[in-house]
Amino acid sequence: MNTNKVNENQSIFALGEKFNNKNFSGDVWLKMLVDRDNDFNCPIGNVTFTPSCRNSWHKHFGGQILLVTSGEGYYQEEGKEIRLLKTGDVVLIEPNVKHWHGATPNSCFSHLSIETNVEKGGVVWLEPVSDSDYNSYKAK
């Protein structure tokens, strides 16, 4: 896991395609496991971050659930300390809570992202996470 290389073994679910997006600070792979446009109203993506990569601050009108499938990552809500995430962890992100998530400096990181209450709307992207915020994790 302490590598910049990402391969199909990184995640138990399909890795998908690499994409570059202004809302992510580095390389990310995305595979939609359940599409947006169907009867389930439950979009599910498998997201894999390379070390140090994180997304920008954002919020979801309907909330989001993260299920960590491999590696180590960070999760932070505005005004709170960074939470360290490991395989098997579950993160419940309430609607409209400003937050970010991504890999730790030395690990790739994969999580399932489940968007909830999709009838309330999608995601609102905000400013990037500063290096100061990203480096503020305090081990306990």
Added chain:
Amino acid sequence: MNTNKVNENQSIFALGEKFNNKNFSGDVWLKMLVDRDNDFNCPIGNVTFTPSCRNSWHKHFGGQILLVTSGEGYYQEEGKEIRLLKTGDVVLIEPNVKHWHGATPNSCFSHLSIETNVEKGGVVWLEPVSDSDYNSYKAK
């Protein structure tokens, strides 16, 4: 995986508690990762079956998504052949489709179960899966 023993290493998510239930043919472990009673409207359980254990035929008014996290299992919809499931597979079960799922004869099997469109109602349990049906899998 070819063992009757189930331990915490069986699944990347918490194994939870063993339970015996008339709707399952053998031992099953269940850990609710996301509860029913919260703002997310997205109950998620981690379900682990011992070899040969399967649930009864059933259907969901709002549909269900299975995400396979370890082992090998079976999934069957009424009138169709059994589908073999492996780690990383995704099963989309449309609302009101009669089906069952469980472990193969020689493998433990863990999947995440996500209930969708919960406002439409829950699960309806039906008759047990016959040995004849369970043993009808044809390898391809």
